[in-house]
Amino acid sequence: MSSPVVTVRADTPLVPAAALLAAHGFTAAPVLGRRGTLIGIVTESDLIRGRVAPPARSGADTPALVEEVMTTPVETVRRDDPVAQVAALMLRSCVRSLPVVDEGELVGVVTRRDLLRAVARHEETSAQVRRRRGVRS
Amino acid sequence: MPAETERVRTDDPVRRVMRAPVASVTADRSARELAEELLADEIGAVLVDGTHGPVGIVSERDVITALATGGDLDRLQAADLMSTELVWADPQDAIGDVARRMHDAGVRHVPVRGTSGTVGGMVSVREILDVFAGPAD
Numbered sequence A: 001m002s003s004p005v006v007t008v009r010a011d012t013p014l015v016p017a018a019a020l021l022a023a024h025g026f027t028a029a030p031v032l033g034r035r036g037t038l039i040g041i042v043t044e045s046d047l048i049r050g051r052v053a054p055p056a057r058s059g060a061d062t063p064a065l066v067e068e069v070m071t072t073p074v075e076t077v078r079r080d081d082p083v084a085q086v087a088a089l090m091l092r093s094c095v096r097s098l099p100v101v102d103e104g105e106l107v108g109v110v111t112r113r114d115l116l117r118a119v120a121r122h123e124e125t126s127a128q129v130r131r132r133r134g135v136r137s
Numbered sequence B: 001m002p003a004e005t006e007r008v009r010t011d012d013p014v015r016r017v018m019r020a021p022v023a024s025v026t027a028d029r030s031a032r033e034l035a036e037e038l039l040a041d042e043i044g045a046v047l048v049d050g051t052h053g054p055v056g057i058v059s060e061r062d063v064i065t066a067l068a069t070g071g072d073l074d075r076l077q078a079a080d081l082m083s084t085e086l087v088w089a090d091p092q093d094a095i096g097d098v099a100r101r102m103h104d105a106g107v108r109h110v111p112v113r114g115t116s117g118t119v120g121g122m123v124s125v126r127e128i129l130d131v132f133a134g135p136a137d
Helices: A014-024 A043-052 A084-092 A113-122 A126-133 B033-039 B058-069 B095-105 B125-132
Strands: A028-032 A038-043 A097-102 A105-111 B045-050 B053-058 B109-111 B119-124
Touching: A014 A028, A014 A043, A028 A105, A028 A126, A038 A043, A038 A097, A043 B125, A084 A113, A084 B058, A105 A113, A105 B095, A113 B033, A126 B119, B033 B045, B033 B053, B033 B058, B045 B119, B053 B058, B053 B109, B095 B109, B095 B125, B119 B125
Parallel strands: none
Antiparallel strands: A028 A038, A097 A105, B045 B053, B109 B119
8 A cells, every 4th residue: 555645635626636646646545524534535537537527517617626526435445454355345436546544544545556566476465465574474 | 730848738639648669468468467567567558469469458457356356366367357349549639539538438548559550559547637637728
């Protein structure tokens, strides 16, 4: 997973949100609500769709916001979840990244590329990851 | 034709943002080897070579699906995982038109035709995002 996490606020317009993703080289970012809690995830595809086909609504003279194109609610995973389980959740939720939450706190983001890296390293279980790192399970 | 230093616009030809050369694999490469290939090239998809040109495309999503469904990643091959319905673009197609085609077809990678039946490049949703994320017109 990637950590620390780059997040966007739900009331961020699409253009600066896209610029933030591009600047960090990320494909998605967790979305925080006005109270700072995790409420969704927004991807580069969501942002493109918002620009190519803006969401239908009244008040079209104001820019579209992240909250109008994000995926919500968002599923989360834990650090020790097996990668196959994370992969299945990504597919079921139609997302390419999932927030990693530890005791209610956002600690990272796991992406499809992270899963590919695990596959390439033959690390499909957390026990295999610990072995590579020299940590006893 | 605009100078290369000018900002790319959505009505510019897709050849301005396509990536070349394009990675390709043979149909007998394993899912794990595909994961390695996708990571090494920092791309989201590779073309699968046939006798007379590409016969399919394997994306990150296809490898993730194999992982999620518990497939044997050393036995499953590119031929088992690939999508055979390729969405093509011509190098002079407008970036905005290619974006809509990608959205309508639900694909994230579009090969771009080269000369005399060859593949000239590939454009992904990432390159398109960079164009749409630019300053508003």
